[in-house]
Amino acid sequence: MGYSDPGRAVDAVRRFNRFYARHTGALHERLHQSSFSLTEVRILHELAEERATTAADLSRNLGLDTGYLSRLINNFQKLGLVVRRKNELDGRAHLLHITPEAKAQVDEIDLHVSAETATLLKRLGAAEIDQLCTAMADVERLLSPARADGETRLRVPRGGDFGWMIERLAHLCTWDRTKLSNEAIASQLVANFLSEMQANTPRIACWVAEQPNATRVGAVILAAESETRARIDLLFVEPGARRRGLGERLVAACTNFAYGARYEQLVCRLDEPQEDLCALFLRTGFTPVQEGSNGILWQRALQQVIVD
Secondary structure (H helix, E strand, O other), rough: OOOOHHHHHHHHHHHHHHHHHHHHHHOOOOOOOOOOHHHHHHHHHHOOOOOOOOHHHHHHHHHOOOHHHHHHHHHHHHOOOEEEEEEOOOOOOOOOOEEEHHHHHHHHHHHHHHHHHHHHHHHOHHHHHHHHHHHHHHHHHHHHOOOOOOOOEEEEEOOHHHHHHHHHHHHHHOOOOOOOHHHHHHHHHHHHHHHHHHOOOOOOOOOOOOOOOEEEEEEEEEEEEEOEEEEEEEEEEEEOOOOOOHHHHHHHHHHHHHHHHOOOOOEEEEEOOOOHOOOHHOOOEEEEEOOOOEEEEEEOOOOOOOOO
């Protein structure tokens, strides 16, 4: 089902928010029979885990209005849950410290939440839990501000990655639909690669780009076209992870591997002009050669490229 209509997309997000709020009990004023609201627990948790030491830290981390936050902190002080001390390094600011009593209450709430979550997950199988975690990571990625690409790592593929690659490429890429659909093309290329993997074919590789929260944001396959030529297949980066050098890192991984595997040339075929990929290949030392009326073969002679 598509959501090209902004109104339908807004309705879908609001429907999910209502479901999630009901499911987690966040609509209740108080959390897990404690005397704290959800916002108050979030503040105390930030202090307990030392992710914040000032009101400015809390406001930035939790996205809270400073006036509202100040009232909550003042109330915490009156209850003996938080101590405010002058910052010796900055006389304009104060440091916030959670008291042992408040820390004990936060720890107890954490235990209840973890136990309830574990009970909730017991009715799911391992594959369903993986699917749930992937979906939650995707929601977080798509609705979060862009992050620096230095947090993203390249890893070898795991179970489920190839199915995910096919699904994402079917949505993201614009190949020639007169012969095969995007999904069929991606499926065939993945099937070819998996067949080569099962046959223990040397000199082939695949990388998946993953953020610290396990969100997958890109991938690429390196296949053997001949004894002397390696081919890049199914290269893509999620839109929210672009413009931060991840495409260059994936191409560099292919280039370095192909160089080490003693290929003489690295190529990538594009049946249709794709502006982002064409610009990427130009930046990474490839040159275009026309193939047929529309196709372009990007190629480069191999020398090692190191990208941290």
